[in-house]
Amino acid sequence: MIEIDLEKEGVRGVNSRLHSLPKDTNERHWLIKNPMGQHAIACGLDAPLTVEIGGHAGFYCGGMNKQAEILVHGHVGPGVAENMMSGIVRVAGNASQSAGATGNGGLLVIKGDAASRCGISMKGIDIVVGGSVGHMSAFMAQRGHLVVCGDAGEALGDSIYEARLYVRGKVDNLGADCIEKKMTDHHLAKLARLLDKAEIKANPKDFRRFGSARKLYNFNIDHADAY
Amino acid sequence: MCGIVGLYLKNPKLQPKLGQLFKPMLIEMTSRGPDSAGVAIYRNPAKKGFTKFSLAHDDAKFGWKKLAAGLKAHTKKQVSVEQIGNHAIVTTNAKEEAVTTWLKAHHPQVRIVGSGQAIEIFKETGLPEKVYEKFDLTKAKGSHIIGHTRMATESAVTTAGSHPFATGADLCLVHNGSLSNHNRLRDNLKREGLEFQTENDTEVAAAYMTWKLRQGASLKETLEAGIKDLDGFYTFCVGTHDGFAVVRDPIACKHAVLAETDDWVAMATEFRAIAHLPGADKAKIWEPEPQTIYNWGGH
Amino acid sequence: MDPNTPRTTPRKSATFDDYTLSEIRRAATTGIYDIRGAGAKRKLPHFDDLLFLGASISRYPLEGYREKCGTNVVLGSRFAKKPIELKIPITIAGMSFGSLSAQAKEALGNGATLAGTSTTTGDGGMTPEERGHSKTLVYQYLPSRYGMNPDDLRRADAIEVVVGQGAKPGGGGMLLGQKISDRVAQMRCLPKGIDQRSACRHPDWTGPDDLEIKLHELREITNWEKPIYIKVGGARPYYDTALAVKSGADVVVVDGMQGGTAATQEVFIEHVGQPTLACIRPAVQALQDLGMHRKVQLIVSGGIRNGADVAKALALGADAVSIGTAALVALGDNDPHLEEEYQKLGTTAGAYDDWHEGRDPAGITTQDPELAKRLDPQLAGRRLANYLKVMTLEAQTIARACGKNHVHNLEPEDLVALTVEAAAMAQVPLAGTSWIPGKSGY
Numbered sequence: 001m002i003e004i005d006l007e008k009e010g011v012r013g014v015n016s017r018l019h020s021l022p023k024d025t026n027e028r029h030w031l032i033k034n035p036m037g038q039h040a041i042a043c044g045l046d047a048p049l050t051v052e053i054g055g056h057a058g059f060y061c062g063g064m065n066k067q068a069e070i071l072v073h074g075h076v077g078p079g080v081a082e083n084m085m086s087g088i089v090r091v092a093g094n095a096s097q098s099a100g101a102t103g104n105g106g107l108l109v110i111k112g113d114a115a116s117r118c119g120i121s122m123k124g125i126d127i128v129v130g131g132s133v134g135h136m137s138a139f140m141a142q143r144g145h146l147v148v149c150g151d152a153g154e155a156l157g158d159s160i161y162e163a164r165l166y167v168r169g170k171v172d173n174l175g176a177d178c179i180e181k182k183m184t185d186h187h188l189a190k191l192a193r194l195l196d197k198a199e200i201k202a203n204p205k206d207f208r209r210f211g212s213a214r215k216l217y218n219f220n221i222d223h224a225d226a227y
Numbered sequence: 228m229c230g231i232v233g234l235y236l237k238n239p240k241l242q243p244k245l246g247q248l249f250k251p252m253l254i255e256m257t258s259r260g261p262d263s264a265g266v267a268i269y270r271n272p273a274k275k276g277f278t279k280f281s282l283a284h285d286d287a288k289f290g291w292k293k294l295a296a297g298l299k300a301h302t303k304k305q306v307s308v309e310q311i312g313n314h315a316i317v318t319t320n321a322k323e324e325a326v327t328t329w330l331k332a333h334h335p336q337v338r339i340v341g342s343g344q345a346i347e348i349f350k351e352t353g354l355p356e357k358v359y360e361k362f363d364l365t366k367a368k369g370s371h372i373i374g375h376t377r378m379a380t381e382s383a384v385t386t387a388g389s390h391p392f393a394t395g396a397d398l399c400l401v402h403n404g405s406l407s408n409h410n411r412l413r414d415n416l417k418r419e420g421l422e423f424q425t426e427n428d429t430e431v432a433a434a435y436m437t438w439k440l441r442q443g444a445s446l447k448e449t450l451e452a453g454i455k456d457l458d459g460f461y462t463f464c465v466g467t468h469d470g471f472a473v474v475r476d477p478i479a480c481k482h483a484v485l486a487e488t489d490d491w492v493a494m495a496t497e498f499r500a501i502a503h504l505p506g507a508d509k510a511k512i513w514e515p516e517p518q519t520i521y522n523w524g525g526h
Numbered sequence: 527m528d529p530n531t532p533r534t535t536p537r538k539s540a541t542f543d544d545y546t547l548s549e550i551r552r553a554a555t556t557g558i559y560d561i562r563g564a565g566a567k568r569k570l571p572h573f574d575d576l577l578f579l580g581a582s583i584s585r586y587p588l589e590g591y592r593e594k595c596g597t598n599v600v601l602g603s604r605f606a607k608k609p610i611e612l613k614i615p616i617t618i619a620g621m622s623f624g625s626l627s628a629q630a631k632e633a634l635g636n637g638a639t640l641a642g643t644s645t646t647t648g649d650g651g652m653t654p655e656e657r658g659h660s661k662t663l664v665y666q667y668l669p670s671r672y673g674m675n676p677d678d679l680r681r682a683d684a685i686e687v688v689v690g691q692g693a694k695p696g697g698g699g700m701l702l703g704q705k706i707s708d709r710v711a712q713m714r715c716l717p718k719g720i721d722q723r724s725a726c727r728h729p730d731w732t733g734p735d736d737l738e739i740k741l742h743e744l745r746e747i748t749n750w751e752k753p754i755y756i757k758v759g760g761a762r763p764y765y766d767t768a769l770a771v772k773s774g775a776d777v778v779v780v781d782g783m784q785g786g787t788a789a790t791q792e793v794f795i796e797h798v799g800q801p802t803l804a805c806i807r808p809a810v811q812a813l814q815d816l817g818m819h820r821k822v823q824l825i826v827s828g829g830i831r832n833g834a835d836v837a838k839a840l841a842l843g844a845d846a847v848s849i850g851t852a853a854l855v856a857l858g859d860n861d862p863h864l865e866e867e868y869q870k871l872g873t874t875a876g877a878y879d880d881w882h883e884g885r886d887p888a889g890i891t892t893q894d895p896e897l898a899k900r901l902d903p904q905l906a907g908r909r910l911a912n913y914l915k916v917m918t919l920e921a922q923t924i925a926r927a928c929g930k931n932h933v934h935n936l937e938p939e940d941l942v943a944l945t946v947e948a949a950a951m952a953q954v955p956l957a958g959t960s961w962i963p964g965k966s967g968y
Contacts (some may be wrong), residue, residue, distance in 0.1 A: 015746050019749065036499055036502040037499030043743050044748075056498055056507075056508070058499050058740070059740075060737075063747065064675070064747055065527040066676060077482075078482060079496060079730035079731070079743075082729075083674055083675070089491075093343075094513065096484070097514070102671040102674060104715070116514075116517070117729065124715060139727060142714075162716075162717060163719070170439055177308065217721060218719075218720060228733040229735060230735065258737070360533075378769070380733075404733070460733070
């Protein structure tokens with residue numbers, strides 16, 4: 001494992017070293033020390049690296065990640081793994097707002113809680129939260145899965161498209177066009193695979209599934225209040 | 228649009244280091260607010276019957292001693308003064324109203340930026356680091372402190388437009404966000420007799436709180452009413468005589484992080500401001516919920 | 527009654543005019559607000575209300591063609607390692623694949639490249655065709671983030687963070703399902719044929735303090751190479767420009783209310799925002815107050831039609847302008863030779879604005895493969911290049927007449943206004959007077 005001290009090298013120094021690695025590099029395992037809540041740490045990676053962050057990170061940690069596995073040994077600020085394409089981002093602590101926002105692919109695991117707008121406009125990413133999520137989570141969620149082992153705040157799945165939501169705890173209330181749906185064997189199997197990949201122990205049978213009622217898909221005057 | 232930070236020391240042994248612990252917190256928020264900075268520090272509580280006034284004047288050479296002598300002659304009460312930068316802390320057992328009326332009549336250029344038993348407010352345009360130096364805050368001792376770094380949105384970059392804004396005895400407010408109904412609210416509050424020094428939206432929020440508190444509402448009731456009456460995006464941190472309170476609007480886009488250890492409680496717009504505190508890596512860290520009042524100390 | 531009694535002529539209300547009456551009937555029948563494309567159609571104070579003062583005895587003009595009058599512009603010199611240099615100060619505004627056909631996007635790329643300028647993606651991601659046909663391509667970063675990915679971000683020549691647009695400052699979008707074809711649906715990760723609702727705020731930042739952090743992330747991902755533009759709708763141009771600069775913008779784009787849109791509520795287009803003319807001076811003032819005029823470049827858009835408009839925008843302090851609607855017209859939009867087909871759609875050439883319905887007979891604002899085939903990207907691109915060239919020559923003609931060896935040397939003092947309104951908005955004197963309303967003390 002190669003160690004880099006962010007306090008010494010700065011975010012630019014750390015990121016440019018990670019970005020300049022050739023795809024077939026042997027230097028695959030990195031530890032970023034002293035992240036000190038700084039922003040944009042390990043964003044824009046595009047190589048099969050394992051990058052550990054030895055503390056708390058700020059905004060947009062692991063943003064737009066491709067291929068890399070990023071492990072944060074602390075909390076993260078807003079927009080962790082925003083617009084992720086592939087790879088894995090694992091957060092040992094909590095995440096602030098907009099975790100996994102607009103993510104296209106890959107897996108985001110938050111062991112603790114995620115704040116509001118978790119999975120906002122998600123486009124194919126899978127997000128597994130060990131704790132609870134805040135209000136407006138999965139707002140306009142287009143595709144992918146959001147698994148919440150704890151509770152979900154207000155307006156879960158507001159204006160949701162085709163993303164699938166699984167919640168184990170209580171849901172404060174559902175947003176416009178979001179409804180509870182039947183959990184079939186197919187869904188249980190998918191959920192079990194997600195939990196397994198996220199390395200979170202939970203029984204899929206304890207979860208409920210939510211998704212789109214698809215009533216806002218084409219404008220209808222009788223649903224105008226929901227816009 | 229700004230950075231806000233607060234630090235409340237649970238462990239009294241840390242009090243001599245308050246200014247030193249807080250300095251990196253405020254400075255880390257420089258990029259969020261390079262236009263001006265300010266702090267409200269709670270220290271050296273005045274004796275019973277005495278009030279400390281935080282006063283400011285744009286002229287750094289203003290004669291504060293002469294002002295104190297004039298106030299003493301007028302009120303026939305005890306008055307002491309300590310100049311700090313272009314601010315001064317005037318401590319007196321004169322009635323608050325007598326002091327403010329006299330100041331307005333004889334020194335209209337002097338701004339009263341805060342008053343109470345323990346609160347002292349210092350604020351100025353420029354980078355947070357410079358402001359911190361100017362008011363010699365690194366060595367400051369005290370129980371708690373809140374601070375603000377400002378990126379001005381629609382109102383002018385002036386000392387008067389800097390935060391914190393006083394809202395009552397030992398109370399003050401810092402704000403991150405942007406209110407959307409402050410103009411009409413300001414008009415209404417003017418009709419209620421409140422006075423304004425700036426076009427700043429936060430000053431309206433502060434005046435609103437002052438007005439509510441004057442009507443006898445508790446701090447909690449005041450903040451709850453504010454959630455209903457203030458439109459727009461905000462995270463407020465309110466300094467109180469023995470702690471601070473945090474509240475966010477219902478949409479809650481403007482960030483806030485809270486952290487707590489056995490020794491201290493801290494709030495900040497971003498975690499990186501808290502990261503410098505001893506034990507931050509092991510602290511309990513969470514994000515305040517919208518429309519929920521978090522409060523340390525009394526009340 | 528005696529039939530010979532004189533009667534007053536039937537009189538229609540100026541308040542309840544024919545358009546208003548038809549809109550009330552339409553709303554009562556359908557129960558949905560009117561959605562349309564393009565920008566504000568009402569009459570607004572505009573560049574036509576300004577005139578240039580040519581040279582005479584006190585100033586010396588330059589000889590046409592022989593004496594050089596530069597038109598090049600560098601965008602993004604503040605922070606970007608690779609600023610953009612364009613031959614002409616006229617760029618093509620962001621218009622999405624989805625709202626436009628692939629052929630139309632390709633034609634825009636062809637035309638812009640021939641003329642030596644840039645084109646811009648839109649709310650729907652970057653297509654390989656438009657990247658391939660555009661020498662200089664600006665990649666929009668929008669609230670919806672449809673099609674956003676780091677590879678395209680790095681393939682772009684500049685990034686434009688869209689906060690708002692002139693047709694609808696503060697609004698999101700709603701593209702009705704008719705235009706969401708298989709390919710558009712796939713690019714946007716949405717099911718085919720459903721209404722596409724775009725958010726009005728970015729999902730992971732609000733306000734200039736957060737925007738500064740977002741720009742930092744985008745720069746980290748792109749190795750600090752790309753210029754970053756921030757586009758705002760003409761709402762509060764002074765503050766928005768100042769805050770864009772404070773957030774770290776390389777370029778600020780201010781889009782006035784005549785700026786077009788693919789689809790938005792009519793009420794939004796006509797009643798929110800400020801005319802382009804009113805936006806320029808406050809934006810320039812903000813740059814000057816921060817000591818950033820010409821260091822952070824200003825692009826102005828919304829109703830630019832000819833070289834005179836270009837010259838006037840530059841004289842008021844812009845570094846470049848951007849065109850959208852005019853570019854579509856150059857490609858063939860609303861052409862009278864299609865009148866018969868416009869009539870079938872219940873409209874007429876010059877008034878067609880139901881771009882969201884996807885039935886554009888010109889094959890531009892459509893995803894219907896049969897209609898789209900009508901547009902030849904080569905030919906249409908050539909037409910756009912011709913038009914850009916004409917506008918540039920026109921702007922040069924005016925600049926030379928004012929004695930300037932570069933179009934950027936035009937100044938507000940080269941202008942007068944024909945109306946009090948334009949004089950106030952552009953902050954230039956009313957013709958024949960030295961009166962600038964609001965500036966001369968009265």
